[in-house]
Amino acid sequence: MVDLQLIHQLLTPADTKIVLLVLDGLGGLPIRAGGPTELEAASTPNMDRLVSEGMAGLHQPVGLGIAPGSGPGHIGLFGYDTIRYQIGRGVLEALGVGFDLQAADLAARGNFCTIDSAGRITDRRAGRIATEKAAALCAELREIELPGVEAFVEPVREHRFLFVLRGAELAEGIPDTDPGHVGSPPLAVRAERPEAERTAELVGRFVAEAREALEGHEPANMVLLRGFARRPDWPLFPEVFGLRSVAVAQYPMYRGVGKLVGMATREAGASLDELFSTVEQVWDDYEFAFMHVKGTDKAGEDGDFDLKVAIIEEVDSHIPRLVELGPAVILVTGDHSTPAALRSHSWHPVPFLLWSPSARRDAVQQFGERWCLAGGGGLCRSEDLMPLALAHAGRLAKFGA
């Protein structure tokens, strides 16, 4: 199978640039039988022009029937095998709040929860306490001192927080303390393997002191920790693909995923205009720009078909600005589907368009799921898109003589 190493070996220098524009959760479904999807309903004259001149297709994240989270959705688009390269939950939580995770850090996702006088969990989410209340409790937990390591406790939203230990010789191999149901006490902190014993001791001490500190703060009188993970040590995108790369995104999570694979990052401001402006500003310094639009996914999660259509149309209106920059390849797609009809990420294949002077035109004239089905890209894996983009940018040499 084609893998990162093979692609790396085939790299050949070229003075060309690639834009990957991700509309999060782009793929959709009709809300009435026989109706259009969000993308099909949207009026997208600029993307339609690109798809007419280029090629279309659908890509399948992870595998048929698998709805990916934000992590694997993007990791796949970046060309990495999503089963082999998995981001731990703790690390994703850190990326989501823009925490600057260091190589030696150990991160976990935390929940405030409620326990009764016998220590049994009665609410795993502490009544979804207000974010401000959780922030105050996080500040208290930050006071806990542990020998030889630093503890970070960062509020996320409602009952959720990020827990990070920083110090020498911290190890993965700590199982979740969240039993996943009410009625029993939190699971004791333990080490799954010998090298994690010291880490388990430190985490255990934190949990014990947190319980003391939170006493009387019902409903948030205890913590649950899960997804202990360190920042992965993966091949870096700019090195693997030979591209000076930047991630431009409005949300920390997506800059974070880019940063995790070695991309430079730029914050983009709240509006789409600012997103595209930021790319214009950094264009000269990079060969690969990953742009992330969050609104489409959010509208899908909220079940707001019309808003998702409106955001797609607004993105479309900025497309000529990308063309103006003169890239060799423009790739427009999503990291997964988030149909408003389902109000969640889904497993449905994701439409893509690849514009390039070397694209073999297909018959597709409009950007949308049903039309992309007839596209020259067929139904491919998300991981196939990066090699395809590199080829169309003249950056891959022949394989074998």
Add this chain to the structure above:
Amino acid sequence: MVDLQLIHQLLTPADTKIVLLVLDGLGGLPIRAGGPTELEAASTPNMDRLVSEGMAGLHQPVGLGIAPGSGPGHIGLFGYDTIRYQIGRGVLEALGVGFDLQAADLAARGNFCTIDSAGRITDRRAGRIATEKAAALCAELREIELPGVEAFVEPVREHRFLFVLRGAELAEGIPDTDPGHVGSPPLAVRAERPEAERTAELVGRFVAEAREALEGHEPANMVLLRGFARRPDWPLFPEVFGLRSVAVAQYPMYRGVGKLVGMATREAGASLDELFSTVEQVWDDYEFAFMHVKGTDKAGEDGDFDLKVAIIEEVDSHIPRLVELGPAVILVTGDHSTPAALRSHSWHPVPFLLWSPSARRDAVQQFGERWCLAGGGGLCRSEDLMPLALAHAGRLAKFGA
């Protein structure tokens, strides 16, 4: 995944024959926006009839975005995994000149080059000296005597030659002596692993004596060697697929690739008429005939759209002769795309037609990239075509009970 072993296990005897007609570099691109590809532009009434009665599709060599060389292009069509079964460069060079490589031989690709008085390379291709001049120098190098082994030095074209050592216990594991750039001396011959040490000593001695022999023959006063490889020990095509098989080709390279996987070979003469005549002559002796047409690739490499169209049309005119032979399956395709617009092998999927009485007809009425997109074969891997052909020839039993 379906592999050679699985297919082999499913074989069932049948008195049927398969023809694989490869138009090298068949896939193409338009030379004006919205125009036809070479194949679409060609008038191909006979192939159109076959595709109308049979099925169409596109196959992807190696992986999306990957432009294959002739080796992997054909190895994939023969049903082998192109990443797992890679042909060393030295071996390909031997196939290209029709050298009869033995199992114990070690082959490398050689270049005459120019070095200055300090031994630094000033031209890696010795000014692309004339083939005749290189042939004379090869004859001199053939005089070099090495203890216990025989050395072959065969001219290829211009500065390129084939270097083969024949003898007992020769090992792979000799890195290239070509540093890949001018300004530094050729790399010393060394062994990458202990078992290659004697081989490295012999090659080192050859290089030292070659340098002496070439002294004063500027610009060809030194040699560079790369791609040391032995003939691979692979499962053989006739055994794996249970088919008495013959490779009929005008160029030694393609008979060579067939021979490498155990096919009998027949030289075909220069004209297409001779190619088809040769197949007619050997038809009774074989169950699988691989026919290779070189002209399409050559025209593509030369950027000659019209010539490629003309060759496709000429091939088409001979198609009734294949039908006349009464095969169970006729498969017409290319080993990769060579669009005249790009003047090189490319990564674009390759159109194919499979004619057989058991083909499930699709709506495709004409043989061409855009029409094949709608074909019943979809966008498949090159490796998938052999099992498909075997099935349509009634040569594969049911998998599982």
